[in-house]
Amino acid sequence: MRNYIAVVFSDKTKAYEALHTLWTLDDLGAITVHGTTVVHRDALGHIQVDTKETHPALATAIGVGVGALLGLFAGPVGIAIGVAAGAGIGAAAGGIVGAVTDMGRADTRDRALSDTAFVLDIGQSAVIADVTEESVSPVDTRMRELSGSVYRRAKSAVRNDDAWYYDSYFYPYEYVPSRDMYYW
């Protein structure tokens, strides 16, 4: 079954361990990973996405995508809110939170902060992945060992036009930014 999963951890080191674990499970053939990304929520509540430095316009698309994805795990209402709020979520490129114009809008910012809070609390990190899994047990077992909380959503339950946002954003391989980028 094709699923989106979000695994939430209390710190980013664990999130990267989880990222590596997912790709190891793929190497072993236990699951097939189609793409992954790692997000963090900083002390101010801003969601940061570890990504390569890229064109500013793409960073906006990334923000929308991750907002949509986090909203997705919040349930049907969350999808719409997530897409709307996503424009206020910056991408952390080179350790800097992306400056996105909509971030200046208090209403957008506040919704972004509150509507994803139940999944990703302040100080927490999450690895988000698009996977095919015959059984949920390989991922659940390994993530439990890492003290992660697993959220899962069937890809078939997602509208294609919503899926585009995060599909175009996920890395199809294990992407770990440099130390400078995520140990700021």
Add this chain to the structure above:
Amino acid sequence: MTQVHKAVEHRTNPKTKDPDPLARVRVAAQELHGALSDAAAKRGEAMKSDLQAIPAKAKAVAASLKESLGVQGEATKKHLEEAAKYLETTEKHVAHSLKATGHAFDTSVRQAVADARAAAQKISEAVAAKRTVESTKTHA
């Protein structure tokens, strides 16, 4: 760049290399997307210089993919055929970007990155389809 493809490097290590040709094609497609994304993150001539190597890489991945097509089941083959189309368009967009400037250049590069990613994903879906078939046979 080196830290970006940690898993890809690990998975192409000769000691751990998966003997399945499809898995190797997948790694090659992932590397193509990685190289293209790295190039796209640069600016000006540095980006163009890196982009020049991409069409040949895309061609090589497409050639390996076509070689592996013959031995796949129908579900797997369908994904691989789609991947081949994306690889072809990746190559075209990059070739176009090398001749373009300004907005046209940005658009071509963006489309190339998106198509390279789509190719990697389709191959990944082919791997999943193949694993599902093999798993069904094992449990039958």
